Amino acid sequence: MAAAGGxxxxxxxxxxxxxxxxxxxYADLxxxxxxxxERLGRPLTLTEKILFNHL
Incomplete structure (x- = not known):
């Protein structure tokens, strides 16, 4: 799984x-x-956590 630099x-x-x-x-996650x-003002779903950690 090669990933382009984020x-x-x-x-x-x-x-x-x-x-x-x-x-x-991993310390940044x-x-x-x-x-x-904080920005959404609510708890995140697992999918959202994964998505936001890839941005």
Whole structure:
């Protein structure tokens, strides 16, 4: 699954991807969901959480 670089500039993850990069990406996920929840003013569905974390 190759991904074009998104807002964070992160591409596809492979076996030799530095663990620091992976941890940094996953550390941002709760913040992304919090921003989306605040903007929508309601809890998010799982689908919305996945969508907003890919923007």
């Amino acid at each position: 807002a964070s500039g992160v591409g596809a993850v492979s076996a030799n991807t530095p663990i620091d990069l992976v941890e940094e990406v 709760p913040g992304n969901v919090a921003v989306a929840r």
